[in-house]
Amino acid sequence: MTNESNPSVPVTSEGAERRAPARAEPKMLEILVCPLTRGTLSYDAEKQELISRAAKLAYPIRDGVPIMLPEEARRLED
Template sequence: MERRVNGVDPKMLELLVCPLTNGRLTLDRERNELVSERAKLAYPIRDGIPIMLDSEARKILD
């Protein structure tokens, strides 16, 4: 049986990329977000579903 990561299928996490940069995303388990370092955005995961809309993303401040 596959183990889900924050309610998300781990195989799906491997396939997802940032919709703005097409770059790699990293999982922030504590905040339940997928982070794009290049875009400086964090996409929320709600009910096990990554919300990959830049309008829903949190801006990462330096």
């Protein structure tokens, strides 16, 4: 079954669209920095997060949008 407005997007039996995980655009990684350290970020495709090693935080990417709020970030283990 597909979405009538966008036939290339599959729809689940409950009617909700099912999307593949978003990928971080290389240009986005060139522009974005950690809001706390102003350091570079790396992309974790499996967890859909942008990683700041300096701040030891992982910023989530939700629906393809990076959430660059420290209070939303996951603290990384040492």
